[in-house]
Amino acid sequence: MTRYSRRTLLKGSAAFAGAAAIGFPAISYGQSEKIKIGHLTPLTGFLGALGAYAQLGIRMAEEEINQAGGVMGRQLDITSEDSVNPATAATKAQRMLDQDGALVLMGEINSASALTIMQVAERNKKLFMQIGARSDALRGKNCNKYTFHVDIPSTVMVNAVGKALVRDNMMKDKKFYTLTADYIFGHDLGRAAKAFFSANGGNLIGDELVATDVTDFSPYLLKIRQAKPDIVCSNLAGNQVTNLIKQYAEFGLPYPIVGFNLNTADAWAAGDGNLSGTWPTVWYHTSEVPSSKTFVTNFTKKYGKPPENHAWIEYVSLKMMAQAMNETKSTDTTKLIGYFEKETQFDILKARKAHFRSWDHQLMQEAYPFTVKAKGQAKDKWDMLVLGGAIPAANESLESIALTKEQNPCSM
């Protein structure tokens, strides 16, 4: 074993430090200081409005964490980009890992783009916290060891609204007509809806696939009128939902309308008096939970408008990621996966804590059905929804609304 004198060691260290300071300060700073995170979310296209909120949410969490001293004393550095489409999303994810030095990937709302990023994560053996895409298939037959899913999946949304419909006598022997978004998420939601109808005595008399770029729904509305259903049900996504709601109100069809997917931004854009029926949500800014209220106050002060559910979910997701890195004192993929798979409990600003289920990496959390406030009862233009009680109820297990092992073909 070679022994170095203290003097040699000091000289050597000084030389390295000097060279680092003069020669390549930026590189050494980047490597030892900041924790880089690659963030992708759609900023254009039919989910662009949601992605804009997602960015605000993750930015706010980043600032809060960095102001409080960062993670393990290192600052977080989030690179956030428009994921555009599934192919571009995969290319960008690969580039973030290869060239930008991202240690983990986060984000996404579009289920098709989330799927391609999941493949990139698996190939590169890097962690991907898939925040906002809701297709069952992502945590089902397409699941992989490197991906964790935060938002509620299609089946949970269907169960949240479906249970409310059963309670209101709007399910058994009723004729349903559904409109379904023609991509992976819509197909999944449609499948979950059909399963719920047949299990609870609902009668599906028509189901139409609708392309994601449809702006005019009038031909579909005519078909609905011809079919004379008892209830119209939306399995649409993003801008589609807003367009349908606006034109449904325009035509004034007499059948009640409900839906298994709606984001708050789509509801806000629907226009005064146009929205009705029962819909699901993962979170809403009028939640009475104290920590949630603090978040809403801070967000509103910072951005001048209340947070949408995608802002909330990105905010709590980065907080969960930071907690995992702090507790494991590591950014190592295997260690982080191990931490989440332990089913660690996380505070996500809801009454109940949440945890990632170890066998399919799905975050187990409460969901809510909501209805719409009567005209004139809203305090402001953001305050238009009435949040129903959390599903499942406090005395029921979170598993009761989730996919069971038999229903979910996930194997890692």
Next chain:
Amino acid sequence: MQFGFLLEQVVNGLVLGGYYLLIALGLSLIFSVGGVVNLAHGAFYALGAYASVEITRYLGFGPAMVLSPIAVGMLGILFERFILRRFYSADPILSLLVTFGLAMVAEQAIRIVWGAAPLSASIPQVFRGSVIVGDFLFSRYRLLILAVVALVLLAIWLLLHKTSFGRVVRAGIQRPDMVAALGIRLQPYMTAIVMLGVGMAAMGGAFFAPITIVHPAMGAEIITVAFVVVVIGGLGSFWGVVIAAMLVGVVRGITIHFVPAAGEASIYVLMFLILLVRPRGLLGERIEKFE
């Protein structure tokens, strides 16, 4: 009964065609007279929608439907005077590039001013709901749009065919060199055409804001359909564009009746088939400068 349902889709398609027409007619006029494919046309549609939402907030629905197209039409004058004018005799690829760039700048500008989240807009109470005529269901609001489109169409037709202004414009489409030889400068006419064209697009945006989502990318969504209508109709033909708009609306409606998932693809198939049979479009005239 099946036939009745189909007929209802056909009639609805005609109504929808009226809306496509508002956007496509201006695009076609600018194309025919200036030889410029205005890819920024959708941006004016979006601006019309945003302006109408803002004006509705202060002055109400009626004034917004009038003022928004006028305001955007004024913007069109600046657009023609300072940008478009430089590209009439240039390589067409240059005007494509500049209007495409402008469309992107406009979309981002909307995002900066109004934010990425969609704006909320509703139909005034009087025009809500639908009327049933015989077996057919019509949205009251769309009937209003149809009436407005019919009026605009009549006005434009009269302008082009019964006034000296229209004679110069029509001559300018066919033989700009002859018009110049007669000592008539086409530039002021072009300014007026662009103002009218983008004003109509803005009117489309204003009327559709209450029934479609108002968001920054709405212009990019409409420009493709408008372009398809212009191509199917043929250049330089007023009635070609009118027929094409109705045809696109009807074909889409019928396709959705039978194969809903193919609704949006059907209009491109239609364009493909028509171009196979009539490369200049349905009523396209032989225009020397484009041959």
